[in-house]
Amino acid sequence: MSIDPETARQIEELSRDNRPLLVLDVDDVLVEFIRPFPDYLKSKGHELRLESFRLHGNVYDTASGEPAERETVSGLLDGFFADQEAWQTLTQGAAEALASFGEAAEIVLLTAMPHRHRDTRRRLLDSLGVRYPLLTTEAPKGPAIHALRGTSGRPVAFVDDLPPNLVSVREHVGDAHLFHLMSDNALRNLMPPLDDGIHTVDDWPDAAPRIARALGI
Numbered sequence: 312m313s314i315d316p317e318t319a320r321q322i323e324e325l326s327r328d329n330r331p332l333l334v335l336d337v338d339d340v341l342v343e344f345i346r347p348f349p350d351y352l353k354s355k356g357h358e359l360r361l362e363s364f365r366l367h368g369n370v371y372d373t374a375s376g377e378p379a380e381r382e383t384v385s386g387l388l389d390g391f392f393a394d395q396e397a398w399q400t401l402t403q404g405a406a407e408a409l410a411s412f413g414e415a416a417e418i419v420l421l422t423a424m425p426h427r428h429r430d431t432r433r434r435l436l437d438s439l440g441v442r443y444p445l446l447t448t449e450a451p452k453g454p455a456i457h458a459l460r461g462t463s464g465r466p467v468a469f470v471d472d473l474p475p476n477l478v479s480v481r482e483h484v485g486d487a488h489l490f491h492l493m494s495d496n497a498l499r500n501l502m503p504p505l506d507d508g509i510h511t512v513d514d515w516p517d518a519a520p521r522i523a524r525a526l527g528i
């Protein structure tokens with residue numbers, strides 16, 4: 312699997328940096344997703360019944376009680392991201408954790424979201440006081456983080472709530488330190504055990520010192 316060409320272009324715009332690299336997912340790592348999304352769905356006549364760890368198949372039309380079609384769920388998700396500034400807020404402890412890293416690491420945000428929402432997400436993050444560079448990708452994250460690291464062999468840490476993203480990074484950056492953080496830990500009950508080498512963190516206060524140690528900062 313190769314890098315999304317638009318993501319590669321976005322990486323080219325960044326200044327070359329040799330500090331330890333910390334890459335963060337956005338939804339349910341830096342900002343809340345799974346808590347506000349059901350409220351958004353309700354405003355659109357739908358509801359989320361999380362019986363498994365996925366959105367498709369778990370969204371229902373409130374009036375009919377029928378499960379929503381795949382295209383309907385995709386459309387609702389797209390609508391939520393278009394309107395994210397009205398719904399999403401920072402995950403608890405994220406701001407303090409980021410502040411604790413200071414300038415010791417290069418921090419980059421990598422969100423798996425259609426590129427057309429990048430400007431909206433940038434505005435959301437700016438409004439929340441989060442100024443780090445934001446990359447969007449429509450392809451697996453591993454190749455993007457491999458490119459971001461550059462050739463210096465600097466330490467890399469990556470935080471995401473979706474195991475497939477962590478596995479993708481492990482495949483492309485074998486020595487990356489991988490952390491699984493979920494803004495809503497109740498969802499862990501719906502997931503299979505994590506693969507070896509992926510570290511579970513309870514929340515940002517738990518994650519911050521472990522990330523700092525991994526990066527040597």
Ligand SMILES: [Mg+2]
Pocket residue numbers: 336337338339340471472473
């Ligand atoms: Mg996420």
